[in-house]
Amino acid sequence: MRVVLQLVTGILLLGYPVAVYFGLNYLPPGVIALVLCLILLLRLAMLKKQVKSMAIPVLVGIGLTAGSFIAKRNDWLLYYPVVINLSMLALFGYSLKRGPSMIERLARFKEPDLPNDAIPYLHRVTQIWCGLFILNGTVAYYTASYASLEIWTLYNGFIAYLLIGLLLGGEWLYRTLWLKKS
Numbered sequence: 001m002r003v004v005l006q007l008v009t010g011i012l013l014l015g016y017p018v019a020v021y022f023g024l025n026y027l028p029p030g031v032i033a034l035v036l037c038l039i040l041l042l043r044l045a046m047l048k049k050q051v052k053s054m055a056i057p058v059l060v061g062i063g064l065t066a067g068s069f070i071a072k073r074n075d076w077l078l079y080y081p082v083v084i085n086l087s088m089l090a091l092f093g094y095s096l097k098r099g100p101s102m103i104e105r106l107a108r109f110k111e112p113d114l115p116n117d118a119i120p121y122l123h124r125v126t127q128i129w130c131g132l133f134i135l136n137g138t139v140a141y142y143t144a145s146y147a148s149l150e151i152w153t154l155y156n157g158f159i160a161y162l163l164i165g166l167l168l169g170g171e172w173l174y175r176t177l178w179l180k181k182s
Helices: 002-014 018-025 031-046 047-073 074-097 102-110 116-146 149-179
Strands: none
Touching: 002 018, 002 047, 002 102, 002 149, 018 031, 018 074, 031 047, 031 074, 074 102, 074 116, 074 149, 102 116, 116 149
16 A cells, blocks of 8 residues: 555656646645645655655655645745755765765666776766756746746646656666667
């Protein structure tokens, strides 16, 4: 049951921008903020001890959604993608400073005995991810502050995910096709 709840809350949070769009357009004021806050509270309760570092963006999301509901400020809901990108940038950036890099940590789940010559490559990939988080966070902030709800939803609910998918797929292709030849 726990796995199912984790999956459902994860999918719902991926759909956060679309939920905000429909909630602000078609639900009574404050309802979507309350629903999203409850989903985030459920997500926080299910975080495993190994991923407690992810509690920070969830807690900030709870603050934004609860604050939005209490203050009757729908615009606060638009800043959650900014928080997510800043949190991921902080986690990945900290791993670059303290080591091992975040991508190296993730790679070691699949291959615990990584060759030493892979470490600089994984460090560079972590830097590229930091660049993407800076780009996404900047555009998310701009769309939340200055763009229409439709543009905000398009970027944060589609284009940002497309960019993440392109980076994941591009890196996988590069690693599979180019590095295997070397």
